[in-house]
């Protein structure tokens with residue numbers, strides 16, 4: 248039981264945890280893999296040790312999970328919103344109570360710093376609490392028609408929804424997808440990234456403990472194959488996906504075959520515009536928040552930092568000073584602010600981007616190297632020093648492609664008109680940001696940037712009340728906020744005749 252792994256967390260340190268519990272969950276319990284074949288090792292990023300083995304679910308297991316979700320859906324969808332809310336609030340309470348233990352387990356599997364993981368878990372329970380609050384408000388409309396006839400609409404769930412997650416926010420993504428789904432009366436089968444399989448099943452156990460019907464939130468483990476089984480399954484009504492653009496396109500294609508609804512939360516290469524009238528210290532802090540959370544592996548990061556030419560020297564001096572001072576190392580230590588990247592291949596990929604940037608003429612002002620902490624147990628970890636690149640141009644690879652690592656590209660600009668054009672010259676459109684003291688400019692820039700979010704005088708804050716999602720290739724549909732109810736429900740119109748049928752025939 249998860250209790251046991253969570254209960255070992257208070258004393259756990261980096262490099263000491265192994266997980267042998269099975270990581271699938273349906274019918275209200277952990278389920279052993281049917282066959283222990285095609286095992287994939289799951290690593291602890293801070294040490295490079297094997298944390299556990301992942302056994303991908305095949306078609307029979309996926310089918311079993313979906314059927315168990317469907318049975319739960321039939322019970323759950325008949326409850327009043329207020330009844331669902333009560334169970335969800337209990338789940339939120341349990342998460343809040345175990346927050347530090349869950350955060351620790353998340354760090355061991357993901358490599359991010361404990362301070363950040365604690366925030367992630369807080370955002371997860373807040374999201375469940377928020378949608379619990381909305382569950383009781385779901386309602387339709389009443390429309391009067393001629394002759395006393397009338398119509399009304401019912402907001403109904405979709406059925407079994409599939410959630411497919413990325414590895415950068417494992418527990419939080421599972422909460423962001425399941426909370427609105429469950430609030431609307433749906434069930435969910437969730438597939439975490441095969442690199443971070445460990446905490447979604449803790450969420451499943453907590454929902455169960457809070458009182459959801461068995462099967463309401465299931466976890467199937469696996470990679471692309473298991474994910475495509477979910478997308479193709481005829482009993483899945485909707486797929487909500489977080490991940491890369493190429494995979495998102497495949498998910499949409501597969502879902503189209505069954506006319507399933509999709510929400511796609513994909514990658515980005517977001518611009519951050521810093522005008523010369525900005526409060527410089529805040530702008531610098533904003534640029535760090537826009538680039539270095541979760542070792543830079545954040546989809547909405549503002550990795551193209553456009554700085555107005557007049558303030559470039561002061562900005563660079565301050566940003567480099569603060570970047571060099573980021574405490575890097577054992578992610579379970581409270582003082583650490585940057586941990587390890589998710590995997591060796593991801594680390595190598597990010598380092599290659601830095602090399603490529605140098606070849607194309609960028610100047611490394613700091614970082615961009617592999618980092619070996621002095622603690623011997625961290626020698627095999629996937630660490631690199633956070634990097635600031637100067638002398639960047641819009642046509643460079645590091646400015647055009649999503650790096651998904653701690654690499655900030657800084658570019659000079661002269662005018663507002665010019666920088667908006669350059670900022671929008673991308674196929675992505677997830678987020679954007681602007682620092683300025685000029686209130687009219689701030690709103691004008693926000694209006695003109697082609698992105699799903701624009702942060703004014705801050706960056707990367709994501710309160711659960713606020714919708715989150717992309718423009719252009721960064722996807723569509725939204726997570727968080729009231730609007731997400733629309734993406735997990737459908738409207739039924741009921742038309743009521745009060746007189747005789749006026750037939751044309």
Ligand SMILES: NC(=O)C1=CN([C@@H]2O[C@H](COP(=O)(O)OP(=O)(O)OC[C@H]3O[C@@H](n4cnc5c(N)ncnc54)[C@H](O)[C@@H]3O)[C@@H](O)[C@H]2O)C=CC1
Pocket residue numbers: 411412413414415438439440441469470471472473474475478489490491492494495497498511512513514515545546547649651677
């Ligand atoms: N917009 C957003 O909210 C976020 C976007 N991302 C994006 O995700 C990427 C990094 O995450 P990864 O896990 O490497 O992305 P990925 O696209 O490789 O995988 C995402 C998920 O899809 C699954 N998957 C892979 N192939 C599949 C297929 N053919 N059918 C169904 N499922 C499949 C994976 O197993 C994983 O669970 C980055 O590009 C990043 O920008 C990451 C986090 C948040």
